[in-house]
Amino acid sequence: MLNLLRPALTLVVAMTAFTGLIYPLAVYGIAQAVMPGRANGSLIERNGIVVGSVLIGQNFMDHRYFWSRPSATIPQPYNAAASSGSNLGTTSVKLKDRVRADVAHLIQTGIAQPVSADAVTTSGSGLDPHVSPAFAESQVARVARARGLQPAAVAALVAQQTENPTFGIIGEARVNVLELNLALDALKM
Incomplete structure (x- = not known):
């Protein structure tokens, strides 16, 4: 044995x-x-302070900033410890009600119509840091008005921050909201 x-x-x-x-x-x-950099979480520092990660979205609510897509993490949005999708299917009344309310809120705040799908839907992880160029562009007027900037200058910043598909074929064009907002903060008024 x-x-x-x-x-x-x-x-x-x-x-x-x-x-x-x-x-x-x-x-x-x-x-x-x-x-x-990647091994340590792709963190972004400003003046020696970590302000976020390129990989995880943040809950920007101020009208002076571009907004991220909704987060599915509960109870706190963009909580990396709770990464998951919402598990609500297309026939879910709860999902339909939330999307309707989000669309109404975005229209009320001046988002250009039609409202982009990623403006009211969560990503699979609930943490996506990117929005579509269409959603970012629909927010230009609101952000420019809140900051007292020319819409053309803000639109140019969105275009500058737009990332092309990886290797030109994988994925879609996208805008990292944290990097866009940091570039917006650095923009001279």
Whole structure:
């Protein structure tokens, strides 16, 4: 019996050490050496203070800023510890009511119509930091008015911050809302 137990225990200890310690430390070391910014969460700092991550949306509500798409994380929007979709299907009355209310609110605040789909729908993770160029452009007049800027200057900033599809074919054009708002803050009034 001991002849069977000893190799099994040795294998369990060796695999635990390899998969639980050696391999993770090796991957961590390689990531820190090759791409430390990404390995540490793609954080954005301003004046030595972390203001967010390129990978996680934020809940901008002030009219002076571009708004993100809705977040599905509950109870706090854009809570990375609660990443998930809403699990509400297209026939859900709760989803339809929320979308109607969001559309009405956006129209009331002056968002150009038609309202972009990503303005009222959540992403699969509930944390998407990007909006479509159409949603960003529909907010230009509101943001320019709130900041006392020329709409053309704000629209040019949106165009400058628009990212093309990855490798020109993967995904769609998109605008990172945090980076856009930081560039907006840096814009001279």
